[in-house]
Amino acid sequence: MNLLKARTGWDWILGGLTLFRKRPFFLTNLFFIYLISMILLSMIPFIGQILPILIAPVFTFLFMYVCFSIDIGRQITFRECFEVLDRTIIWRLVMVGGFYLIFGLLAVGLSFLVEGGNLFFLFVQNSPDKLPSPDLGGMFIALGLIFIVYIPFAMATWFAAPLIGWKKMGFGKALFYSFFTIVREYRPFVVYMFSWVFGFILLNLASGLLNILIGRSVAAFIAFILSVIISVWMYCSFYPTYRDIFGRPDSNL
Structure with missing residues (x-):
C-alpha cells in the first residue's frame, strides 16, 4: 500500500x-438500474425493508468493477458486470450488508434512548408536524452520537466490498484491513470527504437560488438532473480511492 498526500483526496x-x-450513459443507466431494483425489492412483503440494505455492497462492488474496466480501456456490457460475481463473493458482500443493517438498528436504538425516537420518526414520516414529542436538543445530541458511531463503521466498510471481490478476503479480514487502511491514510480521506460535503452544500444553495429565479418546477427538474450526475460521479470516485492505495486489480478479472 502507498502512503498518500492530503491533496490526493481531491485527485x-x-x-x-x-x-x-x-x-456517462452506461454509468448513469447502471445507477438507475440499481435505484429501480432497490425500489422493487422494497415492495416485497416482510423482508422488503432490509433487502436493499443487504444488497447495497453488491452494487458497490459492481460499480467499482465497471470503473476498473473503464480505467483499463475495456468495453463492458451489463451482462459481463454480473459474471464477476460468484456465490462466495455474493455471500460475503451480503454479510457486509448485514453489518450496514446492524448500524441502522444501532442508530435507531440511540435515537430512542437519547430523545424518545423523534429522529427516527422524522426520518420515516418526513414531517416534523407529526413528531410525538419534539425535542430539538435531544435530536441534535442523538444525531451527534450517531455520527460519532458512523465514522468507525464507515471506515470499516469503505474498502470491504472491493477487498472481498478482488482480494478474496473474508468478511472480518476485509473490515479489519479497510478500517486500518483509512486510519493510516486519513489525510486524503479528510480532504475527500469535506470536498464532497462542500459540493452538496453548493448544490443545495444552487437549488434554492434556482427556485427563486426560474420557479419551483423547472428548478426541481434541474436539481434532479444535477443530483443524479453528482451521485454517479461520487460513485465513480470510489474506485480511485481503492486503486491508489491497493493498486490496480488484475486486468484478467
Whole structure:
C-alpha cells in the first residue's frame, strides 16, 4: 500500500469525473438500474425493508468493477458486470450488508434512548408536524452520537466490498484491513470527504437560488438532473480511492 498526500483526496474526485466522462450513459443507466431494483425489492412483503440494505455492497462492488474496466480501456456490457460475481463473493458482500443493517438498528436504538425516537420518526414520516414529542436538543445530541458511531463503521466498510471481490478476503479480514487502511491514510480521506460535503452544500444553495429565479418546477427538474450526475460521479470516485492505495486489480478479472 502507498502512503498518500492530503491533496490526493481531491485527485480522487477528479479521477471519478474522468471515469464518468468516458462512459456517462452506461454509468448513469447502471445507477438507475440499481435505484429501480432497490425500489422493487422494497415492495416485497416482510423482508422488503432490509433487502436493499443487504444488497447495497453488491452494487458497490459492481460499480467499482465497471470503473476498473473503464480505467483499463475495456468495453463492458451489463451482462459481463454480473459474471464477476460468484456465490462466495455474493455471500460475503451480503454479510457486509448485514453489518450496514446492524448500524441502522444501532442508530435507531440511540435515537430512542437519547430523545424518545423523534429522529427516527422524522426520518420515516418526513414531517416534523407529526413528531410525538419534539425535542430539538435531544435530536441534535442523538444525531451527534450517531455520527460519532458512523465514522468507525464507515471506515470499516469503505474498502470491504472491493477487498472481498478482488482480494478474496473474508468478511472480518476485509473490515479489519479497510478500517486500518483509512486510519493510516486519513489525510486524503479528510480532504475527500469535506470536498464532497462542500459540493452538496453548493448544490443545495444552487437549488434554492434556482427556485427563486426560474420557479419551483423547472428548478426541481434541474436539481434532479444535477443530483443524479453528482451521485454517479461520487460513485465513480470510489474506485480511485481503492486503486491508489491497493493498486490496480488484475486486468484478467
